[in-house]
Amino acid sequence: MPDPAPRRDTRGILAPADLLSRVRFRRRLPAPELRPYLEHYWLIDWALPEPYTTRVVPHPSVNAVFQRYGPLGAGAGAARSTAEVSGIGPGLFTKRLEGEGRVRGVQFRPGGFRPFAPAWPVSAWTGRRVPLREAFPDTDGAAGDAAVSAVLSPDDDHAVVAALDAFLLAHGPAPDxxxxxxxxxxxxxxxxxxxxxxxxxxxxxxxxxxxxxxxxxxxxxxxxxxxxxxxxxxxxxxxxxxxxxxxxxxxxxxxxxxxxxxxxxxxxxxxxxxxxxxxxxxxxx
Structure with missing residues (x-):
C-alpha cells in the first residue's frame, strides 16, 4: 500500500491563500515508525520584498521549530538560526516574516510529544516557547548546533526529512x-x-x-x-x-x-x- 499523504487542509491558518501566495509551504511525512506520534513535518521558505504578518489559530499540538532568518545562500555568519519547542498556544499566534528565511517544523499529534520528552507533563510547555535544549537536554552546546545545522542547511526536502527523522529517532519514542x-x-x-x-x-x-x-x-x-x-x-x-x-x-x-x-x-x-x-x-x- 502507498504511504498516506500528509493532510492538505489549511485549518487554523487565517487567510491561507494570502499566506500561500507569499511563501513556499509544504508538508512531508516522517519515517514510518514516527508517524503514530507526528502529524507531519512542515517546511516554509520565503524571500519577501516587504514584510508580511501571518496569523494562526493553533492546533492542540506541540511543535519543534527550527528557524533560520537571513539570506539563504549566505554563510552561517550572515544568518540567525534557532531551534525551540513551541507548546500549545492558547491564543492567536502572530508571526512577522520579512526578508529571506526558512522554517522546518515538526507538528506532533496531540498527545504524541510526551514519548519524546517523558520527564515533564505536556502542560509544562503550554503557552511557552522554549529553547530546544529545555525539552531535549542533550542538545545543548555543540550537539545542539549540529542538529540545527543538519535540519536547516539542506535545500533538498528529502535531506531535511532525513535529518528530522534522525533527530527524533535519537530521542524516542518511549513506549507510553x-x-x-x-x-x-x-x-x-x-x-x-x-x-x-x-x-x-x-x-x-x-x-x-x-x-x-x-x-x-x-x-x-x-x-x-x-x-x-x-x-x-x-x-x-x-x-x-x-x-x-x-x-x-x-x-x-x-x-x-x-x-x-x-x-x-x-x-x-x-x-x-x-x-x-x-x-x-x-x-x-
Missing part, C-alpha cells in the same frame, strides 16, 4: 500507553462531530471526568473542553472562509455551542474580532 490513549481520544474529538461535551468523551473513553482531565493535562497539555472548542472554532473559521456568509446561529448549534453569543465570545477572544467582522474582511476586495 497513556500517550496512545490520549492520541486516540483527541482524534475522536477531531473526527466525530457528535463529541461536543466532555461528559460524552469521558463515557466513550471509559474514564471518569477527573481521570480524563488528568490524562489530557499530562499528555495533551490542555483540557478536553479546550480541545473540543478549538476544533469547533477551526470548523467555524473554515466555514467563514468558504465564501458565503454562514448562518452563525445555526453553525453555533451545530458545533455544540450553547448559543450564537457563546460562539461569538470564543471567536472574538481568540481572534480579536467578531465572526461577522472576520467574514466581512475576507470578502473585502
Amino acid at each position: 500507553p497513556a500517550a496512545v490513549q490520549a492520541m486516540e481520544l483527541v482524534e475522536l474529538v477531531r473526527a466525530d462531530r457528535t463529541v461536543l461535551r466532555v461528559g460524552r468523551l469521558a463515557r466513550l473513553s471509559g474514564l471518569s471526568s477527573r481521570s480524563l482531565q488528568r490524562l489530557f493535562a499530562s499528555h495533551v497539555g490542555v483540557g478536553p473542553k479546550w480541545v473540543i472548542l478549538r476544533y469547533r472554532l477551526h470548523e467555524a473559521l473554515e466555514r467563514a472562509e468558504a465564501g458565503a456568509a454562514p448562518d452563525w446561529a445555526g453553525l453555533a448549534a451545530e458545533l455544540g455551542y450553547s448559543d450564537q453569543a457563546h460562539l461569538a465570545r470564543d471567536f472574538t477572544a481568540t481572534l480579536g474580532l467578531s465572526p461577522t467582522a472576520y467574514a466581512r474582511g475576507l470578502s473585502a476586495p
Whole structure:
C-alpha cells in the first residue's frame, strides 16, 4: 500500500491563500515508525520584498521549530538560526516574516510529544516557547548546533526529512500507553462531530471526568473542553472562509455551542474580532 499523504487542509491558518501566495509551504511525512506520534513535518521558505504578518489559530499540538532568518545562500555568519519547542498556544499566534528565511517544523499529534520528552507533563510547555535544549537536554552546546545545522542547511526536502527523522529517532519514542490513549481520544474529538461535551468523551473513553482531565493535562497539555472548542472554532473559521456568509446561529448549534453569543465570545477572544467582522474582511476586495 502507498504511504498516506500528509493532510492538505489549511485549518487554523487565517487567510491561507494570502499566506500561500507569499511563501513556499509544504508538508512531508516522517519515517514510518514516527508517524503514530507526528502529524507531519512542515517546511516554509520565503524571500519577501516587504514584510508580511501571518496569523494562526493553533492546533492542540506541540511543535519543534527550527528557524533560520537571513539570506539563504549566505554563510552561517550572515544568518540567525534557532531551534525551540513551541507548546500549545492558547491564543492567536502572530508571526512577522520579512526578508529571506526558512522554517522546518515538526507538528506532533496531540498527545504524541510526551514519548519524546517523558520527564515533564505536556502542560509544562503550554503557552511557552522554549529553547530546544529545555525539552531535549542533550542538545545543548555543540550537539545542539549540529542538529540545527543538519535540519536547516539542506535545500533538498528529502535531506531535511532525513535529518528530522534522525533527530527524533535519537530521542524516542518511549513506549507510553497513556500517550496512545490520549492520541486516540483527541482524534475522536477531531473526527466525530457528535463529541461536543466532555461528559460524552469521558463515557466513550471509559474514564471518569477527573481521570480524563488528568490524562489530557499530562499528555495533551490542555483540557478536553479546550480541545473540543478549538476544533469547533477551526470548523467555524473554515466555514467563514468558504465564501458565503454562514448562518452563525445555526453553525453555533451545530458545533455544540450553547448559543450564537457563546460562539461569538470564543471567536472574538481568540481572534480579536467578531465572526461577522472576520467574514466581512475576507470578502473585502
